[in-house]
Amino acid sequence: MFSFQPDRSEYPQPGLDGKLEIDLETGKYLKLWHGPNHPGITGNMSVELTVCGDEVVEGKTHVGYLHRGFEKLMERRTFIQVFPIVCRVCVPEPDFNEYCYAAAVEELAGIEVPELATWMRTLILEMGRFNSYMMFLGGIGGALGLGITGQWMTYVRDLMLDRFEELTGARIYHMFILPGGVRGHLPEGFAARMEEVLQTAETYLADVDKVMFANSVFQLRTKGIGVIEPALFEPYGVTGPNARAGGVAKDVRKDSPYLVYDQLDFEVATGMDSDIFTRAKVRRADIQTSIDLIRQILKKMPKDGPVMAKLPNVLHWKIPRGETYIKGECSRGEYGYYLVTDGSGYPRRINVRGPSYTHAMALLEHLIPGTNISDVAALMVSLHTYPPEIER
Amino acid sequence: MMRDLHALLTPRHALGPLEIRRENLAFVTLPASNLRGFLTELRDTQGFSHLVLLTAVDWLEEGQFQLTYMMNNRARDLTLGVRVMLDRTTAQMDSIHDLWPTAATYQRELKEMFGITFPGSPRLDEEFILEGWTDLPPYRRDFDSLAYSQQTYAERPGRVTHDPREYMKSKLYPGG
Known part of the structure; x- marks a missing residue:
């Protein structure tokens, strides 16, 4: 079977520490943005690739195209008002957010x-x-x-x-x-x-x-x-x-x-x-x-x-000071909610894992x-x- | 099980009282200077090899940041939330990226969102989620997101806002 092998003798050699010194001025490297608009990208993110020939020598993930500040938003809402927000954290599998949040509040x-x-x-x-x-x-x-x-x-x-x-x-x-x-x-x-x-x-x-x-x-x-x-x-x-x-x-x-x-x-x-x-x-x-x-x-x-x-009356619902972590197995691995309460009617901190x-x-x-x-x-x-x- | 572990490790790491949330989840607080040694021992000898998450809680009124390192032992189904309290004004902590490379991402986010620094952590000062942000770190409690949005964005003319609390009251508790 034919297999294409690029001539790597043309490629820059790594230094003594095994790392490449990437200098775009040499013309041997090229920056290639893989996303955020690309058929091979799932969702709103991009990977900044540095390529040498057809080989990728470095990749950096960039996110932030879809930051909605949910964790901060939730701190301003009562426990029942948070409920319709959480599912929006993840479009393809929103229910895990609902379950983890609900179970954390219940606990x-x-x-x-x-x-x-x-x-x-x-x-x-x-x-x-x-x-x-x-x-x-x-x-x-x-x-x-x-x-x-x-x-x-x-x-x-x-x-x-x-x-x-x-x-x-x-x-x-x-x-x-x-x-x-x-x-x-x-x-x-x-x-x-x-x-x-x-x-x-x-x-x-x-x-x-x-x-x-x-x-x-x-x-x-x-x-x-x-x-x-x-x-x-x-x-x-x-x-x-x-x-x-x-x-x-x-x-x-x-x-x-x-x-x-x-x-x-x-x-x-x-x-x-x-x-x-x-x-x-x-x-x-x-x-x-x-x-x-x-x-x-x-x-x-x-x-x-x-x-x-x-x-209880959800408009006046206060939860005692405490913290918990609830997890479950979503399609991609461990999904979890870390909820901290301070005795008020609002969550002190919610962290989505x-x-x-x-x-x-x-x-x-x-x-x-x-x-x-x-x-x-x-x-x-x-x-x-x-x-x-x-x-x- | 958690109690045995706590009793074993308290003398070496000056652990605070164990707070058991449920059978397989507990929290403990310890001095910041003991954290790396404690996490290393948890990982290497007690099977807590999975860093589930690292995040911060802003206790503005108490002048402290709480860092929570959620550690998991899968074989024994135990999760331990390790808490460290930091002075809010200095807001600096030892990095653990050499123990778990993935911690560098958490620390980068904490630097951006809470302004907590982790000297030596890779790419700590690179923008993570925000772009060109010059205001207070936005996840701090003293950053007012409502005031920020009112100052930064114009409201669409003709927009009507209903008070959600009043609306819920009328729907859920019509009798008052």
Whole structure:
């Protein structure tokens, strides 16, 4: 097979410390902005690449295109007013923000959530995870020129958005999980309509297996590329599928079960090669897990009961001084909310811990040197980064 | 489990009282000068190898910044929030980027948003999220975001603002 190897004798040599002295004046280096408007970029961020020939020698992540100051905004709002803001931190998987915030408030305020609400929350989170993975599969295909997977996955995601709409009244920002429980019950016939969506999804995913994962071009461009050495997992705070693809079965759903995950039967998908291909395969297996979990939840959940605890008068709701950290496993890894209260009617501090904060900043910048320009998009998408959770 | 750990490490690191939030989450405060040694021991001998997050809380009224280092031991499912109180006027802390490279990102953000410095941390003074910011670090409590937006941006003519508290009161508690 033909493989193109650039003549590296023409390249500048690193110094004694192994580092390059990058001097743009020499004409041997070029600055290349990968984003913020680029088909291979997920969301509003950019990577400032320094390239030498077709090889990237340095990459710096730039964010701030979508900074809305949420953490500061929330300090000016009462606990109930914060609730409609949190979901807007992350567009593709907003429900995790709602769950983490609600659970943190409940813990500090001593509110017990009805059992049915915990099942409904788990259902919503798995539906959100499924949708987030649909965007991932479309994105990784798009980053490598396989546009059709993006179209298929957008269609399947849209079907799930229909289920979100009938359950919550909204398609993207659901505002369904609020402190105390959830806003409503399952509509009549919901389980049957969900089953139709899941079956359609499985049909399309079988096609993705053939068109993308079995595609030799896709395999050539993803196998052995963008490898994250497992030794980097702890220093760089790698969690979720990015760690699982390297053989470490990190999954908050198993490691520290929350909601009703201890009552559900599922295995955590892992891989060994820790490259772009394996990360995509792990996420593909995770989609099947989510589909199975949605079916299990709909089968096992209580059929009736309250879904909302009684809240105090939310206009005068004060929470005693305290702090807590609530976490869960979102589609990209560990997602968490750190909430500090000071006894007033407003949060003292809310900090959102999104997995992209480490994956797209320190880790991506560490992985980029030495890659080919054409692999940067796939590498970045394979880390499943969502910039809004970096800049909040 | 947390209590045993606390009892073991208190003599060496002058830890404050352990505040247990729930079975697998607790908080502890210690002097700033002991932080690096404590985190190193947590990481190397106690299995707390995952730096979950690093952030600050501004206790303006008390003249202090609180830094929280959230440490996790996955095998034992334990999370320990390690707190350090800093004087708000000096606002300086030792960097831990050599222990966890990813900490450099957190420290860069804390410098920009709270004005807390971490000497030696890589790219500390590079802009992270804000661009050309010259005002107070915006996440400090004495930075008034409402006043800033009123001074900086013009209101669209004809805009009507309703008081959300009054609106909620009429919808949620119509009887008063």
